[in-house]
Amino acid sequence: MNDNSHPSRTYRRPSDLANFTWGSVRQRAGRALSYGLSLTHDPRHYQIGVLFSLILLGVFQFSFQLPWWHVAAVLGSALGTQFFADKITGRRFDPRSPLISALSLTILLRTGSIWLSIAAAILAIASKYLIRVRGKHIFNPANFGLVIVALLFSGAWISPGQWGTAPIFAIFLAGMGGVVTGKAKRWDVSLAFIGCYAALIFGRAFWLGDPLAIPIHQLQNGALLIFTFFMISDPKTTPNARMGRVLYAALVASIGFTIQFAFYNSAGIILALILTAPTVPLFDFVFKGQKYHWPTLSFPKPKGVSHDIIQIPAE
Amino acid sequence: MTLSKFLLSSTLIAASFSLAPSASAFCGFYVAKADTDLFNQSSKVALVRDGDRTVITMANDYIGDPTEFAMVIPVPTVIKKEQVHVSETALLDHLDAYTAPRLVEYFDSNPCMRHRYEMMDGALSTEVAQKSSEFRRDRNLGVTIEESFSVGEYDILILSAEESDGLQTWLTENGYKLPNGAARTLGSYIKQDMKFFVAKVNLERKASAGGDMLRPISVAYESPKFMLPIRLGTVNANGTQDLFVYALTRNGKVETTNYRTHKIPSGEELPIFVKDDFGDFYKDMYKTSAEREGGHGVFMEYAWDMNWCDPCAADPLSNEQLQELGVFWLDDDGVNQRGGKSMAKNVFVTRLHVRYDAKSFPEDLKFKTTGDTSNFQGRYILRHAYDGEMECDAAKDYVTQVNKRKDKEIKTLANLTGWSTGDIRDRIKQSGKGGYLDKPQSNSTWWNKLWPGD
Structure with a gap:
């Protein structure tokens, strides 16, 4: 049964519908977008x-x-x-x-x-x-x-082995992590770190005469990528200036690599981060830069419409 | 000396190992082909580890001409005679049996008698189980014999080398047939400052020791490296290999740090006929699990406090056995004092079953001891339906439930092993065990109850 017979609720003329769509929906979408942007801004x-x-x-x-x-x-x-x-x-x-x-x-x-x-x-x-x-x-x-x-x-x-080395998963993490750190303007730390670490790993393999499969396997470690994109990239505890950050990342990579391969501790990079953290003020002293502040969360006020309810005229 | 001595490399592993539990399930023996390589398809290694101290025991089911047995294992330090010990094959067999995946059986009681499912005495252990030439010294090749000694039936050399070509030449000249591609791997170990433990069988000593099998070799050393070199073993291997690691620690589980450690599926209920085919079942279930990870993987099959087991596939190892395996902290912990059989021993065992090949496992296995002391076991359950007379209302429901359960068991088995449900049903029929129950002749409908005297 059709309940179009109800006088005030659902039946609308096409022109009313069009007005409704182009008027209110655009406003709503605009507000949702700016709200969403403010959410993703941080x-x-x-x-x-x-x-x-x-x-x-x-x-x-x-x-x-x-x-x-x-x-x-x-x-x-x-x-x-x-x-x-x-x-x-x-x-x-x-x-x-x-x-x-x-x-x-x-x-x-x-x-x-x-x-x-x-x-x-x-x-x-x-x-x-x-x-x-x-x-x-x-x-x-x-x-x-x-x-x-x-x-x-x-x-x-x-x-460190809990994530395994599934390559697809590694790529997934890297991609997601890249987005996250890119937003935080600290992608430079992540890239510098993983670049240096990869250079050391490949350098070692080259020196040992190991097949490429070995360094590639070592870089596909899920825990390494989580560290790279979600831990070392914290803007609050990395140096303020880009040059400082890049050098700091290189320091963490070198010490982590040393702990891992000369002292045989599989949590090398995680230990390296805590060991090098006290040097960050030194980097900040040498390389001047702005201290990072998290963006503040603000919700833009909608323009033109003062409330949320849009009345639909009844027939 | 004909061709030879084969380089069984691998990890200390390689050597040989019987195992083969489930008898045929993991037949691990070396196959010599033509004049070439041995394919070591399964190996057993016990690793005792605490701090930087390691005692590694490699068991061996090498069957063949003892003159052709030889192994080369990279080790982190120079090993002296007193660091090497030959122990008994039965010891690793016992450890293998204790940690083996197991079947348990439960028998339903008469549903008309109220308490159901009572566990019949635990464990049905699976059958998974069980079961010179002269070395010349040549400085020109850059190879140094650091130590040379005999222990038990083995002649052992500890070599260090400056470069891989020299070592390869030395080994070849001394009758070791190296697989192609080994030189590169040897070179990598040399640069990592590893030494080479080279063992072969001394025939005279072998004859006086008696027995057909070569006994396991234990090596004690101190090094921060907690790893098993598997790379040499993959050089000459065809397809995948199986390695069983039994790690004994003071603190808890051992896991691999550079590969993910999976848990083997466990706790599933299976059709009754599996009892007669447990070896086949386990082999195929392992294969299916490994295939889901790409055909390879590190699987934990057992992790338990060595003081007990439930159900027990074999008794826990005694203090004497543990000491023989190299557990060196028993005295420190006061276990042996006060005569103490009842005193708890601080030993946690982890059984890892690794299936690997060169492609999927390019790196040696690296381990770490965790503080995880939660117990885990590969355990599979058979539940026998009650097969006596049942005369009560509950019987009908019970039969329906049992038949549903049997359907589920078939699906579970198919999922775990990759067997088709049709085959499984055929095998159930052939075995004559654990088929569907017939619906009870119904005198339990409501009208029967209405006039029970009729």
Whole structure:
């Protein structure tokens, strides 16, 4: 049965429909777009989305043992620590950065103990407030929490092989990571790091006379790419000037490579980041640049229409 | 000396290893073809690791002329005589049996008696299991014999080399037939400052030791490198090879850092006939799992605290056996003190089954010990339906449930092994076990209950 008979609801003349479409829809689309742009303007939103997708991928595709309550505990303790620290320091609470740190920890730290997960999250966030030089925190928060907990407790560890080396996955990560860091204007760190690391890996293979398959295999490591695009690229803990960042990335790559191949520790690059972090103020001293600020989130006001409801004339 | 001694390379592995559990499942023996290479298709290695200390035991099911047995293994340091030990084949067989994938059987009880599914005594262990020439020194070639000694039935040399051509020439002159392409790999190991552990069989000592099999060789060394060199083994191999690693640590699971460690599917319910074909089942299930990862992979088959098992495919190893394998921290942990059989030993075992080839595994296996002490086992379940008289209302539901369950088991088996469901149904019929239950003659419909006396 057709309910067109209802006088005031659904039947519209074609001309009314056209008016409706071209008038209101355009406005709505415009507003949605600018709203969307303001959401994507901040690279952290995209990063949160990607990291969260990686966790889902890890759990469902790679069967990580990651109980939901661990994820919840890490998120909760990171956000809670940030909240209290902001209260004490009188800053406005912003959940996005601690969320990224918590998601990175969830991806990279393996442990069977929920307490160690919580400890890592608290250490990560607390380090931002406690270890600072000239208004900038020194350590990448997730890296700090990860390394300290993994070094101190045998019940927590870093699992570099957990992502495997599936090439397609590697490309996927690289692509996504490129977008994320490109938005943060810190793609230079990622590219400089991976470039230097690749040069060292290929150089080593060339010196050893190894087939190319070996360095290629080593570069297709999921954990390496996650580090490259989601950890070292943090704009807050890298040098302010581009030249400083490129040189810093080269330093991290060289030390990470050395730890990995001369000291046989598979978490070489992750350790290299925490070891080199204290040199960042030095890079900032030598290479002057603007300190990075996250973009502020603002929602553009719609023009011309004061409210959301557009009335449809009844027949 | 005819052609030879073959270079079994590989990892310490290579050597030979019996294994072959499931008897035929992983027949791992070397096949000598014409005058050329040996194809080592499966190897067993026990790796005891704590800190920088490693004890590696390579077992061997090499069957053939002992004069043709030889192995060359890259090792991280120079090895002296007291660091080498020959132990018993039964030891690794026991470790293999303890960690083997296992079948368990459950028997449904009479559904009319209320408590169902009671576990009959655990474990049905699978059958998966079980089962000189003179070395010349030639400085001109840049090869140095760092050590030379005999242990058990083996003559052993530890070589260091300056460059691969010299080493290759030396090995060739001394009767080792190197596969093409080995020189490049040897060169890479030389630059990484690896030494070469070269062993062959001393026939006189072999005769006095008796027995057909070559016994496993254990080597203890201290090095931060926690790895297994597999590259030489892939040079002369045809297709994929299987390697079983039994890692014993103080802290927890061992995983590979440069390849992903997968868990083998486990805990699935399967049709009853699998009991008679467990070897076939496991072989095909492993193959299917590996194929889903591209035909290769590192699979964890077992990870458990060495104090117990449930169900047990074999008893946990005794302290004496563990010590023989190289577990050196038992005394430190006070296990042997106080006479303590009941005292817990701090040993965690991980069994990794690696299927690899040169293309998919270009790099040597690198490991790390994690703090993960959660238990895991490859375990497969047979559930026998109750086959006695059943006279009650519940029987009908029970039969429906059982038949549904059997359908599911067939699908599971097909999915795990790649067998067709048609074949599986045929095999169930042939075996005469675990077929569908007949619907009970229905005197349980509502009208039967209405006039039960009729």
